[in-house]
Amino acid sequence: MTRRAFSRLSQDRRRTDLLEATLACVADLGLDRAGARQIAERAGVSAGLIRHYFPSKDEMVRAAYAYLMGQMTAAAEDSGAGDALSPEAALAEVIAANFAPPSLSGVKVSLWATFVGRVRVDPAYADIHREGYREFLDLLEARIHPVLVAQGCPADPARCKHLAIALNGLIDGLWIEGSLGHGLYDARRLPAIALAAAEGILRLPDTTLTRHLALEDERS
Amino acid sequence: MTRRAFSRLSQDRRRTDLLEATLACVADLGLDRAGARQIAERAGVSAGLIRHYFPSKDEMVRAAYAYLMGQMTAAAEDSGAGDALSPEAALAEVIAANFAPPSLSGVKVSLWATFVGRVRVDPAYADIHREGYREFLDLLEARIHPVLVAQGCPADPARCKHLAIALNGLIDGLWIEGSLGHGLYDARRLPAIALAAAEGILRLPDTTLTRHLALEDERS
DNA sequence: AGATTTGTTTTACATTCGTACAACAGCAGA
DNA sequence: TCTGCTGTTGTACGAATGTAAAACAAATCT
Numbered sequence: 001m002t003r004r005a006f007s008r009l010s011q012d013r014r015r016t017d018l019l020e021a022t023l024a025c026v027a028d029l030g031l032d033r034a035g036a037r038q039i040a041e042r043a044g045v046s047a048g049l050i051r052h053y054f055p056s057k058d059e060m061v062r063a064a065y066a067y068l069m070g071q072m073t074a075a076a077e078d079s080g081a082g083d084a085l086s087p088e089a090a091l092a093e094v095i096a097a098n099f100a101p102p103s104l105s106g107v108k109v110s111l112w113a114t115f116v117g118r119v120r121v122d123p124a125y126a127d128i129h130r131e132g133y134r135e136f137l138d139l140l141e142a143r144i145h146p147v148l149v150a151q152g153c154p155a156d157p158a159r160c161k162h163l164a165i166a167l168n169g170l171i172d173g174l175w176i177e178g179s180l181g182h183g184l185y186d187a188r189r190l191p192a193i194a195l196a197a198a199e200g201i202l203r204l205p206d207t208t209l210t211r212h213l214a215l216e217d218e219r220s
Numbered sequence: 221m222t223r224r225a226f227s228r229l230s231q232d233r234r235r236t237d238l239l240e241a242t243l244a245c246v247a248d249l250g251l252d253r254a255g256a257r258q259i260a261e262r263a264g265v266s267a268g269l270i271r272h273y274f275p276s277k278d279e280m281v282r283a284a285y286a287y288l289m290g291q292m293t294a295a296a297e298d299s300g301a302g303d304a305l306s307p308e309a310a311l312a313e314v315i316a317a318n319f320a321p322p323s324l325s326g327v328k329v330s331l332w333a334t335f336v337g338r339v340r341v342d343p344a345y346a347d348i349h350r351e352g353y354r355e356f357l358d359l360l361e362a363r364i365h366p367v368l369v370a371q372g373c374p375a376d377p378a379r380c381k382h383l384a385i386a387l388n389g390l391i392d393g394l395w396i397e398g399s400l401g402h403g404l405y406d407a408r409r410l411p412a413i414a415l416a417a418a419e420g421i422l423r424l425p426d427t428t429l430t431r432h433l434a435l436e437d438e439r440s
Numbered sequence: 441a442g443a444t445t446t447g448t449t450t451t452a453c454a455t456t457c458g459t460a461c462a463a464c465a466g467c468a469g470a
Numbered sequence: 471t472c473t474g475c476t477g478t479t480g481t482a483c484g485a486a487t488g489t490a491a492a493a494c495a496a497a498t499c500t
Contacts, residue, residue, distance in 0.1 A: 008466055008477050030341050032252035036458060046479050048459085057458060106340050114337030119400055120330040121250050130402040137404070165394070165405065166417035172396065173389030180339055182350040184357070185385065197386035200420035228447050228496060256488060266449050268489085277488060 004046070015053050017043045022064040027107045031061075031114055062124050065115045068108075069132040075103065076136055080143060087146035092212035094143050095167075095198055098175045099190040109179035133168075140164040144202065151204055166201050170194065224266070235273050237263045242284040247327045251281075251334050282344050285335045288328075289352040295323065296356055300363060307366035312432035314363050315387075315418055318395045319410040329399035353388075360384040364422065371424055386421050390414065 009017070021043035025034035036057045040047040054060040080093035097103055118125040141164040148155035148163075171194065178190045195209040229237070241263035245254035256277045260267040274280040300313035317323055338345040361384040368375035368383075391414065398410045415429040 003464065003479060006466075006478055011477095014477085028341060030251070030338055035456075037456085048461090048480075049478055051459065052477070110337050110340040113333045113339075116396070116400070117330050117334030117337055118250055119333075120326050121248060126400075126402070129400065130404065133397060133402060134404055161405070162409070162413050162416070165397075166390065166413050169393030169395075169397065169414075170386065170390045170417070170421075172393030173391065174386070174393075175389075176336070176392060177353060177385075177389065180336070180346075180349065182346070182353060184350065184354055185381070189382070193382050193386050194389075196382070197390070197421045200423055201390075201417045203420055223449060223494070226448055226496080231447095234447085255486075257486085268450070268491090269448055271489065272447070 006045075011053075014045075014049075016067070018045070018050065018053055018060065019064045019067045022060055023068055023111055026061070026064070026114055027110050031118075034061075062122075062128075065111075065125060066128050068111055068115070069128055072103075072108070072112075073132050073135045077139060087143070087150050088208055089212045091143045091147050091198075092195055092209040094139065095171060095194055095209070096191045096213065098171050099178055099187070099194060104175065104179050104187065104190075106179055106181055109176055113176070137161075137164050137168055140167050147204070147208075148202065151208065153203060163202055167198055170197055170201065226265075231273075234265075234269075236287070238265070238270065238273055238280060239284045239287045242280055243288055243331055246281070246284070246334055247330050251338075254281075282342070282348075285331075285345060286348050288331055288335070289348055292323075292328070292332075293352050293355045297359060307363070307370050308428055309432045311363045311367050311418075312415055312429040314359065315391060315414055315429070316411045316433065318391050319398055319407070319414060324395065324399050324407065324410075326399055326401055329396055333396070357381075357384050357388055360387050367424070367428075368422065371428065373423060383422055387418055390417055390421065 018039070021039050022034070025039045025042055029038065036050055037047045039057075039060075040050060050057060050060060054063065076094065076097070079097035080090040082090075082093070085093070102108075115125055116129060119129050120126070141160050144163055144167065145155055145160050148160070174190055174194050178187045181187060192210060192213060195213060198204075199206060199209050238259070241259050242254065244262055245259045249258065256270055257267045259277075259280075260270060270277060270280060274283065296314065296317070299317035300310040302310075302313075305313070322328075335345055336349060339349050340346075361380050364383055364387065365375055365380050368380070394410055394414050398407045401407060412430060412433060415433060418424075419426060419429050
C-alpha cells in the first residue's frame, strides 16, 4: 500500500482551502451530508487533517460561516466606494450590487440560509449573523444620510436608522428570492425594481436612484 | 422485558404528530442533529413507526416543509380577509400580520431558513418554496391593486407585479431579521417601519397605511 | 368471546459519522 | 547528504445513523 503524495502548504492557505471546501460541500450537499470525509476530499486532503487545523468539525463549520460573512461584508463595503461618485450614485451602486453576480448567487444564498437556520440553535452563529447584519445596516445608514441631506429631506438619526432597516429588509428579501432563481420573473429586472422601491422608501423624487442604473450596466 | 404501552391514533393525527415533531426537532436541533430516533421520541412514538407513514426519513422532512408552508400561506391568506375593511386597511393588515406573533417567530424563521438552504440541493424543496412564494406574491398583488385604484395611482398589471415583488422582498427581509431577534433594535417598531416603507414603495400619501396601525394593536 | 387486521414496538444490521493516534514523508537547516 | 521537525496520511474504534423485518398488541369485526 503506497501512501498518497502530498505537499505542505502554508497554514493560512491550507486553512482557507478547508474553509472553502466546507462551504462548497454545505452548499451542494446540505449541512447534514457535508461530512468531514467529503470536505477533506474536496480540499484535496485526508480527513484526519481537519483536526490539525480546527478543534472539531463543528468549529470548522462555524469558522466557514464567519469566513463567508467576512467576504460578503467586505464586498458590500467596497461597492459604491469609488471616489468622485455623487451620494446618489454611491447609494444606487450599493443597492444594485446585490442584484448582480457575484452577490446574486444561488450558492451564496443557500449558504446564507443554511447558516441562518442555526442562529437560534447555536449562539456562535447568532454572533456572526448579528455582526454582519449590523455592519451592513451601518453601511446603508452612512450612504443614506448624505443623499437625504443633498435632497433636502429630513435626515435626523432616528429617521435614518428606520430607513436603513427598511432598505436592508428590501435588499435582503429581494436578494434571497432573486438568488434562488425560481423563474417566476426575470431576475434582470431586480436592480430596477429595487432602486425604484428604494426611492419610494426614502421619499426621493423619481429617477434620483434609477437614473444611475444604465451606468451600472455599462461599467460591467 | 415489558413492551411499551401505546394507543392507535387515526392516520391523519399520527401523521401530523410526526410532521410537527419533525419541525420541532429541526428547529431546535438543526437538520443534521434531527435524527429519526429523536423525532420519534418527540412524537411519543418509536423510531420504526416512521417508515410506516413515510417511505423514508428524507421524505418525511420534505413533507414537514410542505406542511409548514401550507400553514404559513393559509395564515397569510386569512389576514386582511375580514369583510367591510377598506382596501387600505386590508393591505395594512396583511403587511402588519408578519410582524406580530405567530408569524413573527424565531422558530418559524429558523425552519424557513433551514429549508430554503436545501432549495438548491433538492428539487422537491424548490417546488415547495416556489409555490409558497408565488401564492404570497399573488395575494399581495390582489391586495395592492384596489388600493392603487382607490388612490388614483397607475395600476396596470406590470406595475402591480413589480410593486408586489418589491413589497414581498421588504416583508421577507424585515420578517427574517425581526424574527431572529438579534436585539439591534426594538422589534415592536417593525410594523410601523414596514407600513411606512410600503407607503413609499407604492407611492401612496403618508398615513394611508400607517393610520391603520393603532387599530391593529387594539384588536389584539 | 374469539378471530382478524394492522398500527406499533422491538431487535438487528450495515453504514457512516467524528475523532484519536501512530506511522510516515515533505521540507528546512546543518 | 543527513537530521529534525511537523504537516499529513492511514487506520482503527465507538457511537449514531437510517432502515428492514419479525414479534406483538390494540382496536374492530363477527
